[in-house]
Amino acid sequence: MLPASGSGTRAAVARVLMEQGPVTAAVVAAELELTEAAVRRHLDALIADGEAEVRAPARSARPRGRGRPAKEYLLTDAGRVRFGHGYDDLATSALRFLAEAAGDDAVDAFARRRVHDLLGTEITEVVSAGDPQDRAEVLARVLSARGYAAQTRRGGFGVQLCQHHCPVAHVAAEFPELCEAETKAFAELLGTHVQRLATIARGDAACTTHVPLEDPELRARARQGEREKVPTPRAAAPRPADWSRNVQENSALPPRAVDPQPAGWSRSVKENSVSESRAVDPQPAGWSRSVKENSAPPSRAVDPQPAAWLRKMQEEEGPAEGGTISHHGLRKGGSPYDDHS
Structure with missing residues (x-):
């Protein structure tokens, strides 16, 4: 059995109308085990949405009881869409x-x-x-x-x-x-x-x-531009047919005169403009080496007395009173004219 409240109940009522309709509210209530008042509330909602309608009951050969005949309900085409179609x-x-x-x-x-x-x-x-x-x-x-x-x-x-x-x-x-x-x-x-x-x-x-759509501002500007008067361009003065050719001919400059030169002038100038080479004094082959050797400064004279001779002399004579013997054979403190013999 379907639920008895909410949209589920309304869908259940619509399904009973589709499967058994047209039917009365009492039949729907008995099928769903609901009260007739609850069923009528859902039937009224389906009618308001256009998914159900009321149809007069068909005449029956059996005698009816007292009172008005019961209403019968069935689904419309819109109500059948609820259950899908192809x-x-x-x-x-x-x-x-x-x-x-x-x-x-x-x-x-x-x-x-x-x-x-x-x-x-x-x-x-x-x-x-x-x-x-x-x-x-x-x-x-x-x-x-x-x-x-x-x-x-x-x-x-x-x-x-x-x-x-x-x-x-x-x-x-x-x-x-x-x-x-x-x-x-x-x-x-x-x-x-x-x-x-x-x-x-x-x-x-x-x-x-x-x-x-056309922009109203642009349309207004276009209309304003049409009303404005456009100035007519000034006509140019007519020119003769041969005016252009005359201007070109008169504007050409005459060629500049060039002084004539003889045929061999250019070669002669080049040959004369070459400077003569400077004469150089000849030198002998060994001149450079000889100059270097002669320009060297003379070497300093060296004392010809060897160191061994001086030492031997000191040992033989011994230190003299009043001075010592230098490497030149002189006593320090003495005179070079002293007699050593």
């Missing part, structure tokens, strides 16, 4: 067959026809709305009435038409011709170029179409 699969299969049998052009023609049928007679209302922005707002209302939950919002120099729901998104994912035909139809209805920015079929949150 409409998308059926439409996809049909388009596949159409593409195989008649080609892609047939699919394009079907997509254009679908958009025309979708808008119906409201096409005239959209076209007569005025500028593209007003047309986009009317188009959004028409699409919302068809279940697309559309709205417009300003963005930059344009308006974005946003469709937050797409009933054919599953089919359009395989056949983008549906989205392309819709975009072309929007451009024709709005009277301007549009650009599809996003689609639910491609996984986006909404189908967004950008409708460019």
Whole structure:
């Protein structure tokens, strides 16, 4: 048995209506083991949402009791959507067959026809709305009435038409011709170029179409520029036909005169400009070595007395009174004229 409260109970009531409807509230209450008051509360909510409806009871051959006949309830088409359906699969299969049998052009023609049928007679209302922005707002209302939950919002120099729901998104994912035909139809209805920015079929949150609008400030500047008077350029004085040729001929400078030179003048100048080499006095072959040898300073004379002779002399004579013998044979403190014999 299903739970007796919340959305689960309402779904259980809807399932009983689908499987056994049309049925009375008493039958539903007995099936779900609920009170009739609780069942009627959920039935009223389903009717308010358009998922259920009341039908007059069928006539019966058996005699009824006293009082008003009991109401019978059953689901509507919107209520059956709660339990799923195969409409998308059926439409996809049909388009596949159409593409195989008649080609892609047939699919394009079907997509254009679908958009025309979708808008119906409201096409005239959209076209007569005025500028593209007003047309986009009317188009959004028409699409919302068809279940697309559309709205417009300003963005930059344009308006974005946003469709937050797409009933054919599953089919359009395989056949983008549906989205392309819709975009072309929007451009024709709005009277301007549009650009599809996003689609639910491609996984986006909404189908967004950008409708460019003219910037009012730029339009005002353009109108102001048209009112301003543009000055006329001053006409140039006419010139004769041969004026250009005469100017070129008169402006050419005559060639500069050059003094004539004899044929051999250049070679003669080069030969005479070469300086004569300076004469150098000849020197004998050994002159340089002889100069070096003669220029060396004479060596200092060295005392010819050897050191051994001086030492022997000191040992033989011994130190004299009043002085010592130097290496020159003189006593220190004595006179060089003293007699040593």
